[in-house]
Amino acid sequence: MRGISKAFRGVQALKGVDFTVRAGEIHALMGENGAGKSTLIKVLTGVHPRDGGEVLLAGQSVSPQAPREAEELGISTVYQEINLIPELSVAENIMLGRQPRRFGFIDWKELHTRARRALQRLEIEIDLHRSVSSCSLALQQMVAIARALDVNAKLLILDEPTSSLDEHEVAELFKVMRRLREQGLGLVFVTHFMDQVYAVSDSITVLRNGELVGEFKTAELPKIQLVGKMLGRELAAVEKVGDTMALGADAKTTGDAFLTAKQLGRKGGVEPLDLEIRKGEVIGLAGLLGSGRTETARLLFGADRKTSGSITLDGRATALSSPAKAIGSGIAFCSEDRKSEGIVPSLSVRENIILAMQAGRGILRLLPRRKQDELAAHYINALRIKTPSPETPIQNLSGGNQQKVLLARWLCLQPKLIILDEPTRGIDVGAKAEIEKLVDSLRREGMAILFISSELEEVVRASQRVLVLRDRKKVGELSGEQINEDRIMEMIATHE
Amino acid sequence: MKQIFTRKNLPILATTFVLVLLFGTFSVLFDNFLSLRVVTDLFASNAHVGVVAIGMTFVILSGGIDLSVGSVVGFTTIFVATLVGKHEVHPVLAILLALLVGSVFGAGMGIFIQVYQLPPFLVTLAGMFFARGMAFVVSKQSLEINHRFYSAVIDAGIPLTDKVILRAPACIFVAVFVVALVLAHFSRFGRNVYAVGGNAASSLLMGVPVGRTRIWIYTLSGFCAALGGVVFTFRTQAGNATNAFGLELDAIAAVVIGGTLLSGGVGYVAGTLMGVLIYGTILTGIRFYGNLDSSWQRMAIGALLLVFIVIQRLLTRAPAREASH
Numbered sequence: 173m174r175g176i177s178k179a180f181r182g183v184q185a186l187k188g189v190d191f192t193v194r195a196g197e198i199h200a201l202m203g204e205n206g207a208g209k210s211t212l213i214k215v216l217t218g219v220h221p222r223d224g225g226e227v228l229l230a231g232q233s234v235s236p237q238a239p240r241e242a243e244e245l246g247i248s249t250v251y252q253e254i255n256l257i258p259e260l261s262v263a264e265n266i267m268l269g270r271q272p273r274r275f276g277f278i279d280w281k282e283l284h285t286r287a288r289r290a291l292q293r294l295e296i297e298i299d300l301h302r303s304v305s306s307c308s309l310a311l312q313q314m315v316a317i318a319r320a321l322d323v324n325a326k327l328l329i330l331d332e333p334t335s336s337l338d339e340h341e342v343a344e345l346f347k348v349m350r351r352l353r354e355q356g357l358g359l360v361f362v363t364h365f366m367d368q369v370y371a372v373s374d375s376i377t378v379l380r381n382g383e384l385v386g387e388f389k390t391a392e393l394p395k396i397q398l399v400g401k402m403l404g405r406e407l408a409a410v411e412k413v414g415d416t417m418a419l420g421a422d423a424k425t426t427g428d429a430f431l432t433a434k435q436l437g438r439k440g441g442v443e444p445l446d447l448e449i450r451k452g453e454v455i456g457l458a459g460l461l462g463s464g465r466t467e468t469a470r471l472l473f474g475a476d477r478k479t480s481g482s483i484t485l486d487g488r489a490t491a492l493s494s495p496a497k498a499i500g501s502g503i504a505f506c507s508e509d510r511k512s513e514g515i516v517p518s519l520s521v522r523e524n525i526i527l528a529m530q531a532g533r534g535i536l537r538l539l540p541r542r543k544q545d546e547l548a549a550h551y552i553n554a555l556r557i558k559t560p561s562p563e564t565p566i567q568n569l570s571g572g573n574q575q576k577v578l579l580a581r582w583l584c585l586q587p588k589l590i591i592l593d594e595p596t597r598g599i600d601v602g603a604k605a606e607i608e609k610l611v612d613s614l615r616r617e618g619m620a621i622l623f624i625s626s627e628l629e630e631v632v633r634a635s636q637r638v639l640v641l642r643d644r645k646k647v648g649e650l651s652g653e654q655i656n657e658d659r660i661m662e663m664i665a666t667h668e
Numbered sequence: 669m670k671q672i673f674t675r676k677n678l679p680i681l682a683t684t685f686v687l688v689l690l691f692g693t694f695s696v697l698f699d700n701f702l703s704l705r706v707v708t709d710l711f712a713s714n715a716h717v718g719v720v721a722i723g724m725t726f727v728i729l730s731g732g733i734d735l736s737v738g739s740v741v742g743f744t745t746i747f748v749a750t751l752v753g754k755h756e757v758h759p760v761l762a763i764l765l766a767l768l769v770g771s772v773f774g775a776g777m778g779i780f781i782q783v784y785q786l787p788p789f790l791v792t793l794a795g796m797f798f799a800r801g802m803a804f805v806v807s808k809q810s811l812e813i814n815h816r817f818y819s820a821v822i823d824a825g826i827p828l829t830d831k832v833i834l835r836a837p838a839c840i841f842v843a844v845f846v847v848a849l850v851l852a853h854f855s856r857f858g859r860n861v862y863a864v865g866g867n868a869a870s871s872l873l874m875g876v877p878v879g880r881t882r883i884w885i886y887t888l889s890g891f892c893a894a895l896g897g898v899v900f901t902f903r904t905q906a907g908n909a910t911n912a913f914g915l916e917l918d919a920i921a922a923v924v925i926g927g928t929l930l931s932g933g934v935g936y937v938a939g940t941l942m943g944v945l946i947y948g949t950i951l952t953g954i955r956f957y958g959n960l961d962s963s964w965q966r967m968a969i970g971a972l973l974l975v976f977i978v979i980q981r982l983l984t985r986a987p988a989r990e991a992s993h
Contacts (some may be wrong), residue, residue: 240875255873257866259933260859268863269856269875277854319874 185211188225189384191377193327193358198349200369200390201362203379204402204461204626209362212379213329217242217249230326248320252332254312256319258305263287265304266319290318293355294348310341317348328352329360334368335462346372364462365643366395366665378402395665402460403628403661429484430589430620431503433472436481441467444480445646447639449589454611454621456635458628458660464644465624466508469591472622473505474498486588499528504582506575508593508624514578517567521559522548524566524577529584551580555610572603579610589620596625608634628657640664679927680939682979686925686972687942687949694953701956704832714948715837716741716896716903716912718941721919721926722848723892725940728923729852730885731865731932732788736777736795737893738915740770742908743803744897749811749907752818759817767894773799774890778883788886796916803909810908813901821902837899844895848937861885865932921969922947925976946972 186208193199203209214220216227218236226233229245236242239249256265263284264271272282284300291298296314304312313333320328330349334342349359349372361373369376369390376393378385378401385401430451437444442464449455457465470476472483474492483492485501492498495505507514515524526544548562555576559569566577575595582590592611596604611634615621623634631638637651640663648663695702711718720737727734744766751762777795781788825833834842852858860881863871872878896915901907926943928935950968954961 239873243875251873255867255870257863257870257874257933259866260862264859268859268871271856271859273856277850278856278859280854 186215186382189379189382190387191384192387193360195326195358196353196356197374198353198359198361198372200373200376201360201379202369202376202398202402203385207379207402208382209379210331211382213249213331213360213362217247217329243320243323243325246324246326247329248323248325248327249329249331250313250316250320250333252335254309254316256304256312256316259303261301261303262291262298262307262315263300265315266290266322268319270322286322287318290322291315293321294318295351296348308341310337310344313337313345314348321352325357327358327360329362331362332364333361334363334365342368364460366398367643369398370395396662399460399661399665430486431472432484434482434484436468436471436478436483438467438471438476439479441476441644442471442641443645445639445641447472447646449620449622451588451620452615452618453637454615454623454635456631456638456655457622457624457641458631458638459641459664461626463641463664465641466593467644468641469505469593469622469624472498473503473591475505499585499587502586502588504528504585504587504590506578506582506590506592506595508597515566515574518565520563521552521557521566521569521577522562525551525580525584528581547584551577551583555580556606570603572607575603575607576610579607583614587619589622590614591622591624593624594626595623596627596630604630628660632657632660679929679934679976679979680936680942682976683925683927683939683942683946687946690946690949690953694949694956698953698956701953704828706952708828708832708834708838710945710948710952711838711841712835713837713903714944715841716900717915717918717922717947718841718944719844719892719899720896720915721922721940721944722844722937723889723896724916724919724923725848725926725928725935725937726852726861726885727788727889728920728928728930729865729932729935730861730882731868732781732882732885733792733920733930734774734777734795734886734889734893735789735792735916736773736799737889737896737919738912738917739796739799739803740773740890740893741897741900741912741915742910743799743806744770744894745901745904745911746803746806746811746907746909748898748901749813750807752813752815753811753907759813759815763898766898767891770894770897771887771891774893775883775887777890778886781886782879782882792886800909806909807907808909810906812906814905818902818905822905837902840895840899844892845937845941852937857881857884862933865934867933918947918969921973925969925972927976930977 189208189212191201191212201209201212211220215222218238218241221237222235227235229247234245236245236247242249257268260268266287267283271278272286273279274282287300291314294314294317296318298307298311298315304315307315317328317330333345337345346368349361353359361369363369373390375387376390376398377387378398380402428451429448431447431449433445433447435444436442436447445468447455447468457468459465467476471478472492474494474497477493483490485492490497490501492501492503498505516527519527522544525548526539529547530539545562551557552559552562557569557573557576557580559573566574569577579595595607595611608630611621611623623631625631632655635655637649638655638660639646640648640650640660642664650659650663691702700706720741724734724737747769748759748762748766751757751765752759757765773795777791780786780791821836825835826839827833852861860871860876863874863876864878864881868878897912900911904911922943923935923940924930924943925946926935926939926941928939947969951962951965954964
């Protein structure tokens with residue numbers, strides 16, 4: 173692929189990206205969420221038409237318009253969420269849409285023979301008559317791969333294939349991938365997991381913000397450099413580490429533990445981890461996207477059920493089995509996706525602020541209007557929300573100000589712990605600084621804060637302690653003077 | 669090689685069991701019940717429901733629903749009767765026209781459902797009102813069909829023994845059943861129906877022509893409804909705009925009792941046949957009893973339906989649990 177560009181409604185998702193996969197190699201495609209990996213794959217497979225550039229397959233220029241056309245050209249894809257028909261048999265799923273026919277009727281005998289042959293290529297034995305829904309996810313993946321191969325694929329794209337597999341299953345998958353490589357196939361391996369990239373791939377292409385960072389031989393690129401390239405900063409260029417400590421420096425005001433989690437985990441979500449959040453302390457969660465940051469937050473808020481461990485609040489064991497209970501215990505959660513989970517766009521600033529508080533009172537005990545106005549005025553002033561009036565619909569505000577309204581909503585409830593998941597995403601630099609200041613002043617008032625951000629320098633600036641996550645595991649904890657970007661990146665890259 | 673007692677097959681096994689149980693019970697209770705004549709009657713007198721229900725099976729397998737079929741049956745009866753009686757069109761031509769109108773009507777609904785991504789329930793609800801209205805536009809009065817062709821068809825049939833004849837409606841029912849069986853299990857269209865009902869989004873990514881399949885499904889259902897209307901005229905030799913009121917619900921009940929999941933993707937045409945036969949057996953049994961009216965059939969169908977949807981719920985819940993760990 174050469175110079176691929178793609179824009180969605182004015183947003184440039186890919187800017188002149190080159191990408192080359194050779195026959196007989198496993199090529200990892202890496203980058204943070206939003207880096208353009210999925211878009212690149214979708215352009216390649218004809219899901220999205222490209223705006224510019226060209227795709228060459230074995231020297232021939234091709235432009236598939238639909239996944240089906242790409243398949244016919246020999247480009248097959250196995251998507252992250254396995255696309256199979258759960259109630260149909262293994263054999264049928266492999267052959268659906270290409271069933272062999274005799275006299276116009278499906279030839280089931282031939283169909284089973286071909287399906288068996290496709291599975292044999294992977295050296296896998298499954299009962300062809302089983303329904304796919306009765307197979308494990310790993311087996312379903314194999315069926316999907318077998319399906320992709322049946323069309324004489326030359327290029328096989330695996331989009332996050334390992335995200336729901338356990339270690340043993342991942343090993344099995346890698347065996348199959350290597351086998352296919354030996355058969356001369358080109359494989360594209362899209363993943364977040366760095367260890368897996370180093371375990372199986374020959375070369376790596378890194379994307380960031382829709383641009384090509386570079387193509388590297390896996391053996392010649394140390395992990396720590398890969399992390400730097402994905403995050404967009406060279407190790408040497410990490411500036412003014414000392415300065416960035418300024419905000420969190422007088423961190424000695426921390427009080428007793430507010431929340432203590434022991435071996436808290438969720439199967440398929442986060443592996444069991446220990447976590448303590450003290451009053452008047454900001455805890456940062458650092459890690460690449462998909463490393464389990466949001467999952468951890470959701471566990472603490474009761475939005476997902478934990479499958480292991482226990483949580484103690486203010487010294488008392490608590491179940492925190494639902495968000496309502498978490499709110500009742502003084503925990504607030506500002507979600508990562510403010511568009512779909514946070515604001516109600518057409519309601520006014522005032523209404524958005526009092527929403528959670530009103531919900532706590534029930535619909536019958538309406539908050540008196542005078543009280544509402546007071547609250548709205550107070551927070552607009554305190555958080556310096558820039559709005560023409562409290563009655564302005566929130567959709568007319570800038571992203572940063574919307575974020576502050578959300579924060580105000582939770583602050584109304586006077587929580588003891590507030591979880592901020594990516595509070596600065598998509599807002600401008602000035603607003604970011606204000607939010608950071610706000611976080612710091614809340615901390616001084618004795619609130620416990622869990623701060624999640626993809627921007628390492630922000631985490632470093634805001635937090636007294638930082639938990640580093642990788643591949644849904646806690647890989648370490650830093651506090652006070654130890655906190656700096658280099659250390660965090662090292663931990664993300666090198667921990668085994 | 670193939671397992672019979674799997675979770676997927678359980679509903680149809682339950683259906684078979686109920687049918688055998690019902691038939692057995694009535695055979696013990698009443699003399700003469702266990703006879704070839706009762707069986708052929710069962711096919712003949714439920715032929716129109718059966719044909720409609722078979723069309724409905726494809727719709728429900730695809731995860732949809734078709735509420736318009738009862739109205740289309742009613743329309744077809746009065747349409748054919750008016751063409752033959754008032755306009756002196758030859759019955760064969762009238763029947764072919766009716767089948768065409770039914771198919772086009774179904775295709776139209778399918779196009780609306782697919783192109784505008786509308787819920788089938790609402791589109792076919794609109795179709796139900798519309799087709800019933802069309803029937804009344806054709807004629808408000810009931811109309812008899814007197815034609816040599818009709819007398820011939822009614823006398824026709826396949827003699828099974830000296831006394832028992834498989835009548836034309838029953839023959840049509842059986843023929844439709846066989847064709848549907850082949851269509852469902854040995855054609856790409858049939859397998860695509862299962863795929864679309866199983867998971868439409870995945871089907872699309874797997875290269876199944878989802879849109880085309882959907883439109884064909886409703887076309888097929890419209891065709892079957894019109895054919896059901898034709899069969900209805902063979903039995904009654906008359907057309908009436910109010911015919912087959914609520915038949916769509918009987919058809920849906922038969923399909924569900926036959927073990928097809930309302931959520932789509934799972935089910936068998938053979939199950940629907942048994943569903944229709946259960947439906948008919950209850951009615952016949954009540955007639956043998958003598959002094960019971962058909963309200964009892966309604967209650968029995970209601971109870972059975974409830975039992976079957978509970979079974980289905982239990983079955984669909986189980987795999988979800990299995991997948992989660």
